[in-house]
Amino acid sequence: MIVLTAADVERLLPMGLAVESCKQALAMHAAGETTVPLRTNIPVPAQQGASALFMPASVPGLNTIGIKIVSHFPGNAARGLPVVPGQVLVFDGETGMLQAIMDGTSLTRIRTGAVQGAATDLLAHADAQVGALIGCGGQAGGQLAAMLEVRDLREVRVSATSFAKAQAFAAEQASLFSGCEIVPCRDAAEAVRGADVVTAVTSAKDAVFDGDAIAAGCHVNGIGSFTPEMAEIPDSLVARADRIFVDTQDCLAESGDIIGPIERGIIRAEDCLNLGDLVNGSVTGRADAQQITLFNSVGSAVLDVVCADAVLRAAREQGIGTQVAI
Numbered sequence: 001m002i003v004l005t006a007a008d009v010e011r012l013l014p015m016g017l018a019v020e021s022c023k024q025a026l027a028m029h030a031a032g033e034t035t036v037p038l039r040t041n042i043p044v045p046a047q048q049g050a051s052a053l054f055m056p057a058s059v060p061g062l063n064t065i066g067i068k069i070v071s072h073f074p075g076n077a078a079r080g081l082p083v084v085p086g087q088v089l090v091f092d093g094e095t096g097m098l099q100a101i102m103d104g105t106s107l108t109r110i111r112t113g114a115v116q117g118a119a120t121d122l123l124a125h126a127d128a129q130v131g132a133l134i135g136c137g138g139q140a141g142g143q144l145a146a147m148l149e150v151r152d153l154r155e156v157r158v159s160a161t162s163f164a165k166a167q168a169f170a171a172e173q174a175s176l177f178s179g180c181e182i183v184p185c186r187d188a189a190e191a192v193r194g195a196d197v198v199t200a201v202t203s204a205k206d207a208v209f210d211g212d213a214i215a216a217g218c219h220v221n222g223i224g225s226f227t228p229e230m231a232e233i234p235d236s237l238v239a240r241a242d243r244i245f246v247d248t249q250d251c252l253a254e255s256g257d258i259i260g261p262i263e264r265g266i267i268r269a270e271d272c273l274n275l276g277d278l279v280n281g282s283v284t285g286r287a288d289a290q291q292i293t294l295f296n297s298v299g300s301a302v303l304d305v306v307c308a309d310a311v312l313r314a315a316r317e318q319g320i321g322t323q324v325a326i
Helices: 006-012 015-030 104-123 140-150 163-174 188-192 235-240 256-263 275-280 301-318
Strands: 002-004 040-044 050-059 064-072 086-092 098-103 130-134 155-159 181-184 197-200 219-222 243-246 272-274 293-296
Touching: 002 006, 002 301, 006 098, 006 104, 006 301, 015 104, 015 140, 015 272, 015 275, 015 301, 050 301, 064 104, 064 301, 086 104, 086 301, 098 104, 098 301, 104 140, 104 197, 104 219, 104 243, 104 275, 104 293, 104 301, 130 140, 130 188, 140 155, 140 163, 140 197, 155 163, 155 188, 163 181, 235 256, 243 275, 272 275
Parallel strands: 002 098, 130 155, 130 197, 155 181, 197 219, 219 293, 243 272, 243 293
Antiparallel strands: 040 050, 050 064, 064 086, 086 098
């Protein structure tokens, strides 16, 4: 068995590989080639807003089985600990033997960014120039990296719960992405105005921007909502969207960004198309330059397991990781 640290995962899973792995995962899932039970979300009432998630998946095409155990503990920020700690276990699909344990926090951050990158690559204008990122928490760096991996953006505007936080994030990221200007904004309205790509990655329970402020032709990603109570995308934007895609149909059971508009009659369940079907070519995406496209993600174990499989294969090829017998 191989043990892979956060540094190992970050080295072995560059964003480009992660984006392609997410496309592969969603395509296989949409084609019915995987088994992915609805994840088990266990609230932890003693820690305000905390929950633990158990996410298994089987991917016969890659001869692999895996599970990610990931938690969301908002209070960890004050403790100097990751807000989203996690581990991924990978098993051989033939024997069921444990093959690897790897850091799930880094894999989650990269994969969460990468699935947005996959959607942005498939749906945003090829010549998109201006991006907006709403939310500067632990997942934001991966979201920014993915946006810049798939589009040559000249500017990304960032907003957070405070201007100081947006400034700190922009300064930190500017040193990593010298070819793009990272601009801190005082509010989301300033960030989204005229943007070609908008990504929201927050834990909000109410809309974090004005849907009417989104420009025609924009592609919008809603990444933060993974429970029915969480909703960062405004109903007005959902109503304006010409094409709506989800990572999997689990969004209809888990994401307030989708559940709410369906319950309020703004959209129908059948309006929410699988991104994997777009990868497979069985549905179409953007039809013209003026259409607004929306992607919603709650995450899926199939994404984690396929990305973890890519990490494990690369680790074996490069001789990275610690061999442990248990």
